[in-house]
């Protein structure tokens with residue numbers, strides 16, 4: 001057996017499948033088991049092969065009895081609803097990535113430990129689990145902690161940017177809008193659900209204002225900015241790629257050119273933000289960024305009103321990029337766990 005960290009995926013939806021695909025190009029991790037009560041082995045193989053957003057996985061994918069074989073690696077497939085009954089130990093799973101959207105509290109996600117897993121990473125915001133974001137507070141991991149939340153995709157994208165801006169220039173005030181691709185909770189045609197009535201309007205034809213869970217993630221991992229940053233979101237009818245439109249008032253003024261240079265430097269090897277922040281002067285659009293683990297600063301689309309007030313455009317990938325970052329977080333925290 002290799003030294004790769006063994007992973008189990010609970011919930012084989014958009015994020016669960018993105019985790020599998022991301023793992024195939026990351027030798028530090030290996031997915032050995034998948035659990036989803038609604039997805040059998042042959043259905044799982046079908047969903048890996050065919051994907052309307054990404055074009056599907058181009059390697060070999062085969063269904064067996066209670067397993068799929070992806071590029072020669074056998075991955076057990078189970079269909080349990082109760083997390084405590086998933087036999088993770090049979091597949092030597094160390095980390096479960098909880099991607100069902102159902103078990104997001106510490107105790108519900110912690111039920112995976114009963115089946116033999118050692119740690120659980122919730123791929124979503126959690127009301128009570130410790131939240132860790134790479135490049136922000138991931139090095140504060142306590143070895144005794146067995147269940148963590150990695151926050152939302154927007155939180156994971158925006159927090160390193162805010163930490164960078166805060167430490168380098170000071171942040172007096174900041175608002176942001178996450179211009180977010182569609183997600184499975186939305187409706188194809190107008191429907192009715194919950195209290196946020198417009199959330200159930202057709203995702204195909206509308207720009208839909210939505211709350212952003214990222215503000216809560218910021219409050220948890222960057223408490224020094226808790227009362228200075230507020231974010232919201234617009235859901236837009238694209239499948240790939242999201243943008244962060246950040247308006248920030250800095251404490252210490254800096255010209256647009258010098259800010260560009262500082263971000264470019266932060267994206268280079270040797271910087272603590274390397275791999276988390278990237279710089280681009282290309283004319284990007286959302287579909288260009290779907291495979292990026294880093295949040296990408298778009299220098300051409302960003303403008304400055306004055307040396308202290310800047311409107312910055314950043315791109316991020318809500319599925320594959322988020323999944324890549326989850327795996328990097330595991331690789332990083334595994335060293336201290």
Ligand SMILES: NC(=O)c1ccc[n+]([C@@H]2O[C@H](COP(=O)([O-])OP(=O)(O)OC[C@H]3O[C@@H](n4cnc5c(N)ncnc54)[C@H](O)[C@@H]3O)[C@@H](O)[C@H]2O)c1
Pocket residue numbers: 010011012013014015016035036037038039080081082099100101102123124125152153183184318319322
């Ligand atoms: N889609 C995104 O952009 C995105 C990004 C980051 C985080 N997230 C978070 O990831 C979670 C999943 O989101 P998604 O977009 O992948 O949703 P999804 O609907 O595509 O996937 C959820 C999967 O969980 C399965 N499931 C349901 N009940 C289950 C149970 N009891 N045990 C195991 N599996 C179960 C479903 O069958 C489905 O396949 C949510 O918490 C969401 O907030 C989503």
